[in-house]
Each structure stands twice: as structure tokens, then as C-alpha cells.
Amino acid sequence: MAATFRGTTPEPPDVRPRLTVLSGPSGVGKSTVVAHMRKAHPEVWLSVSATTRKPRPGEQHGVHYFFVTDDEMDKLIANGELLEWAEFAGNRYGTPRAAVLERLERGEPVLLEIDLQGARQVRETMPDAQLVFLAPPSWEELVRRLTGRGTEPPEVIERRLEAAKIELAAEPEFDVTLVNTSVEDVARELLALMDVV
Numbered sequence: 001m002a003a004t005f006r007g008t009t010p011e012p013p014d015v016r017p018r019l020t021v022l023s024g025p026s027g028v029g030k031s032t033v034v035a036h037m038r039k040a041h042p043e044v045w046l047s048v049s050a051t052t053r054k055p056r057p058g059e060q061h062g063v064h065y066f067f068v069t070d071d072e073m074d075k076l077i078a079n080g081e082l083l084e085w086a087e088f089a090g091n092r093y094g095t096p097r098a099a100v101l102e103r104l105e106r107g108e109p110v111l112l113e114i115d116l117q118g119a120r121q122v123r124e125t126m127p128d129a130q131l132v133f134l135a136p137p138s139w140e141e142l143v144r145r146l147t148g149r150g151t152e153p154p155e156v157i158e159r160r161l162e163a164a165k166i167e168l169a170a171e172p173e174f175d176v177t178l179v180n181t182s183v184e185d186v187a188r189e190l191l192a193l194m195d196v197v
């Protein structure tokens with residue numbers, strides 16, 4: 001189990017972390033790990049973000065994202081409806097506040113899959129949140145995964161890789177790093193960190 005952790009294996013927290021943030025560079029495998037984890041544990045609730053990005057083939061409104069216009073995103077931000085938001089590689093993304101707070105108030109575990117800028121905002125506003133960084137086994141493997149996914153044109157891949165350099169340098173800001181060599185191992189370790197199993 002410890003093989004996937006970078007650095008020391010974390011001590012179990014005194015208080016069960018209810019809010020967990022999963023971040024890491026684009027293409028590292030965040031969605032893949034979370035989907036694998038939720039197949040076995042559908043009770044783990046993942047926040048559905050709002051985004052101005054256009055849907056990829058197969059992505060559904062309300063399931064993968066709430067796909068919104070620029071005007072709608074402006075309103076969500078102006079009305080304080082987002083817990084955090086950021087611009088990433090030319091699109092805006094944000095976490096709807098109400099659904100997260102409802103679940104936290106009921107004491108249920110909540111998972112956010114967001115970028116570094118969003119993770120930093122959550123660190124400020126909700127300091128009890130547990131911040132987990134998902135790292136690639138190597139830079140070359142990250143490029144392979146992002147390119148191999150085949151969802152973005154070359155210029156967008158370039159922007160995402162530029163952002164990835166900044167995100168990788170921020171790894172020490174996180175509470176825990178998991179290296180995504182094996183989806184199954186990381187999913188199991190994430191569940192344990194969330195105290196679901």
C-alpha cells in the first residue's frame with residue numbers, strides 16, 4: 001500500500017476529514033481514479049463543477065459538469081454561488097457551494113476534483129480540508145496520457161502542459177501525494193484517506 005505514497009505515509013488524522021480535495025496536473029488520471037473508486041463505492045459523493053468548457057463526446061450536463069455560458073458563470077460568481085473558481089487553460093471552472101455545504105453539514109464525506117488554484121482557495125476558506133496531490137510516475141508519462149486521451153487539440157495540450165509545470169512545483173503545499181502508477185492502488189488509498197473503508 002505505501003508504495004504509492006511519496007514521502008512518509010501519513011498518520012491517521014485525529015478527526016475524520018470530511019472534505020477531500022484531489023488535484024494534480026491535467027491528464028494525470030484524477031477522473032479515472034475517481035470513477036474507479038466510485039464504481040465500488042457509489043456512496044462517495046463527488047461535487048459536480050460548473051464549467052464554461054464545451055462538453056467532450058459522452059460528457060453529460062449535470063453528470064460530468066454543469067456546462068454553462070460565460071454569462072451564467074459570471075452570475076454564479078457574482079451571486080457567491082461558488083465555493084471556489086478558477087480559470088484553467090482558457091475556460092472557467094467552479095464548485096457549486098450549496099451542495100457541498102449541505103453534505104458537510106450532514107457529516108457526509110465530500111470529494112472535490114479541482115485544479116491547484118481551486119485547491120489553494122479551499123485551503124484558505126476551509127482549513128480542515130484534506131488536500132491530496134495526484135502525481136504522474138514521470139513527466140514523459142504525463143505527456144503520453146494527456147496526448148493519448150485524444151480529447152484536446154495540440155495547442156490546448158500545450159497550455160495544459162504549461163499549467164502542469166506550475167502544478168507539479170506546488171506538490172509540497174499538499175497534505176499527501178499519491179503517485180498514479182496503478183489506478184486500483186490509488187483508488188484504494190484515496191478511499192482509506194477519506195475514511196470510507
Ligand SMILES: Nc1ncnc2c1ncn2[C@@H]1O[C@H](COP(=O)(O)OP(=O)(O)OP(=O)(O)O)[C@@H](O)[C@H]1O
Nearest residue numbers: 025026027028029030031032145149180181182183
Ligand atoms: N494509472 C494509469 N496508467 C495508465 N493510464 C492512465 C492511468 N490513469 C489514467 N490513465 C489514462 O490517462 C488519461 C488521462 O486520465 P484522466 O482523464 O482521468 O486525467 P485527469 O487528471 O482527470 O485529466 P483532466 O485534469 O484533464 O480532467 C486517460 O486516457 C486515462 O485512461
Ligand SMILES: Nc1nc2c(ncn2[C@@H]2O[C@H](COP(=O)(O)O)[C@@H](O)[C@H]2O)c(=O)[nH]1
Nearest residue numbers: 049053085086088093094095113114115118
Ligand atoms: N478550480 C477548479 N478546477 C476544476 C473544477 N472542475 C474541474 N477542475 C479542473 O479543471 C482542469 C481541467 O478539467 P477538464 O475536465 O477540462 O479536463 C482539471 O485540473 C480539473 O480538475 C472546479 O470546479 N474548480
